[in-house]
Amino acid sequence: MARNQDRQFSESENLNARDMGAQPPEAEERLPAWAQKIQTEAEEEAPASFDAPEEEKPEERPEAPRPSLEEEEETNAPIAEESSVFSSREEEADQAWAREAQRVEGGQFRRRTAAPDAGASPKNSKKAAKSRKNGKKKDGKNRKKKNASREEERRSFVKMMAIVVICGTLFIMVALMIVSNFVSSPLLALPRRLVNAVVTPVQSTFSTITDSVVTYLRTLKIRGNLEYEYEQLLIQLDDMANDTARMQELIHENAALRDILQEQEGNRDMNGLFAQVIGTEGGNYFSTLTLNVGSSDGVADYMAVVDNGGLVGVTYNTTERSCNVRCIINSDCTVAGLVQSSRDQGSVKGTLGTNGEPMCRMYYLPDNSLPRPGDVVVTSGVGLEFPKGIPIGYIRESTRGMEDNKSYVVLEPVVDFQHLEYVTVYRYRPSYAENAQARSSSSQSIALEPLVTARPIPSFEMEGLSDFMYSATAAPDAQEETPAPTSAPGITPAPTATPDPNATPVPDNLEYHVADRTGATATPSPRPTFTPTPSPEPTADAGAMTVEDDE
Amino acid sequence: MKALKRALKALLITVLAYLVQVCVMKYLAFQGIMGSVVFAALAIIIVSCGKKYAFCASCLIGMMMESMLSNVPALYVIAYPVITMLCAQYFADMSDRQLERRRMMAESRKVRISEGRGKEHWWHRFMMRYRETDLPPIVRIPACAGLMDVLLNIVLAAYMYLIGEDIGWIHLVRLAASALYTMALSLVLMVPVRYVLGMYRRRRAQEGGELL
Secondary structure (H helix, E strand, O other), X not given: OHHHHHHHHHHHHOHHHHOOOOOOOOOOOOOOHHHHHHHHHHHHHOHHHEOOOHHHOOOOOOOOOOOOHHHHHHHHHHHHHHOHHHHHHHHHHHHHHHHHHHHOOOOOOOOOEOOOOOOOOHHHXXXXXXXXXHHHHHHHHHHHHHHHHHHHHHHHHHHHHHHHHHHHHHHHHHHHHHHHOOOOOOOOOHXXXXXXXXXXXXXXXXXXXXXXXXXXXXXXXXXXXXXXXXXXXHHHHHHHHHHHHHHHHHHHHHHHHHHHHHHHHHOHHHOEEEEEEEEEEEOOOOEEEEEOOOHHHOOOXXXXXXXXXXXXXXXXXXXXXXEEEEEOOOOOOEEEEEEOOOOOEEEEEEOHHHHOOOOEEEEOOOOOXXXXXXXXXXXXXXOOOOOOOOXXXXXXXXXXXXXXXXXXXXXXXXXXXXXXXXXXXXXOOOOHHHHHXXXXXXXXXXXXXXXXXXXXXXXXXXXXXXXXXXXXXOOOOOOOOOOOOOOOXXXXXXXXXXXXXXXXXXXXXXXXXXXXXXXXXXXXXXXXXXXXXXXXXXXXXXXXXXXXXXX | OHHHHHHHHHHHHHHHHHHHHHHOOOOOOEOOEOOOHHXXXXXXXXXXXOHHHHHXXXXXXXXXXXXXXXXXXXXXXXXXXXXXXXXXXHHOOOOHHHHHHHHHHHHHHHHHHHOOOOOXXXXXXXXXXXXXXXXXXXXXXXXXXXXXXXXXXXXXXXXXXXXXXXXXXXHHXXXXXXXXXXXXXXXXXXXXXXXXXXXXXXXXXXXXXXOO
């Protein structure tokens, strides 16, 4: 069954081989093309002489009554006898058929034509004569068909020639293109240029259209996925916003830590300790902090706490693991300070409990001291064992206020107490010797030199406050006469104190070094701009000037 | 007139296949492997129109490829017609004389089998020498397209080997993938192209007892 289906399907494919108008052979009666051609010609010339099936009859005479087999035999026999051309052609066809049948396994082709009228009897001579008349009538039609067949042959010839010409042309062009790769000649390159000239605009147009279509389809695809991508982008945006916030936080923390580290590096001798603010009391009257370092870390009471290059406060209530910081803006916190420019000393006290402002006031300035706005007030190192030079704040106003008969100036603290996260606790404790040395190093040497006179006058030189040296200067002319003083033999020099080998060497400069800031503060608090009052310029009016007359 | 119309259709299909191959297939590459629409169209023309049409179409495509996309001198203009005609010898419709000869050989083989002098195996139905008729087009067209693609890829691989490249498994895998892609393309394109060529109308007319 499957084979029959395949056969039928394949027969449909063989249509082109049989060409248009050719009749499909039956599966059991397949004839070769040359046999079909011969049979067709024979049928066209003598259609009545074949026992053709009904569906293979020509369409021109479907209304003609089908004669019986006997009538056909009677009719065909005389026609075959009369038409010498037909009989000769049929004989040729039969002979060719027989030869082919013998060649292909003993003649399995089955000729569909009827046998010659060998068995026609004389009885039917009347019918034969009648049919002969009918044959004469149909002779005209047969001639027309013959002409049509010749026309068909001519068409086939033209078709074949066209195929030959096309195939030949293509073959020649292919050959020329092959040869043109090896021999350079304009004539040989002609096919290539011709194909190029024809194909290039077509291909360019097609490519443009294709690209446009592809772009449009991509746009559609993008639009289709727009909502999905939008949601994805929103999620990405949220993630990136979180990452950015986290990164900003890390950047801020990194900057703060770097500032603290830099500050500690710059003040290595003050034994700074990094601490984190773990608690804040930011009330209206007090401002205290809680740090995560305590006595186990070497922290004790009354140590300086610094942040951002400014004094935060003083430690107190130190425990083993934590300590509190009393900020300098507290009313009960008093720190000794000095104006950096004029070196005027005073006492700095907070005002949070006084008027609720996170400011400081500096009391006990000399009466003749007039600090300028913007001057820096630093720790003076007097009183509390603070490092000297830690910035406390800036002079805000040069005018003095009065409180309980005490005059003061207002300071604005350096530290932003609202954004304290990390601080440095300086565990610096100066020894008395250091204090004494610091004082001696900071004191000025006084040298008194006499005026140059004719007689020698003894001169006095005073070094510091405790060291007083006396030396007499001889007159220039009496210098040779004066013997050099000799030391008394009985006087034993006073012993000097042996330095403690375990003691930390005292640095030359004990002052606090303000490190460069990297701007770690998130929101810099605005600072008032202090503009000094301009001094009046001298009036230079030429008209107001008088000229003295010499005469 | 019908033959001319059919020739024009075949020409249009050929040119369209070339344009699609050079302009569209770059967007349809799968893992960097492009199928060959040209071979799919040639396979359809071989099976549907015959060898003469296939020769003309392959010459046209070879010339266009040689003129527009020539990498190796004279490669395409030789390879396409040669490969097409090689495959056409096997996959094109058999002539009536050949069909009759196959039928008689099959009958004689049946006789021999009935006499016990032979045996029929299952693979005989897929081999042309044992078949009385052609294979169905749905089998012949993809097979022809795949075989042509494999042949061209073999030629190209041989060229690559001759210029010093090593041929490895990756080349074979790409060759097989390209052939499969081409076969799939030919299966997809078979129905519309054959409809344009009028094959289904002809079969319907034949089954209805009437030819157009």
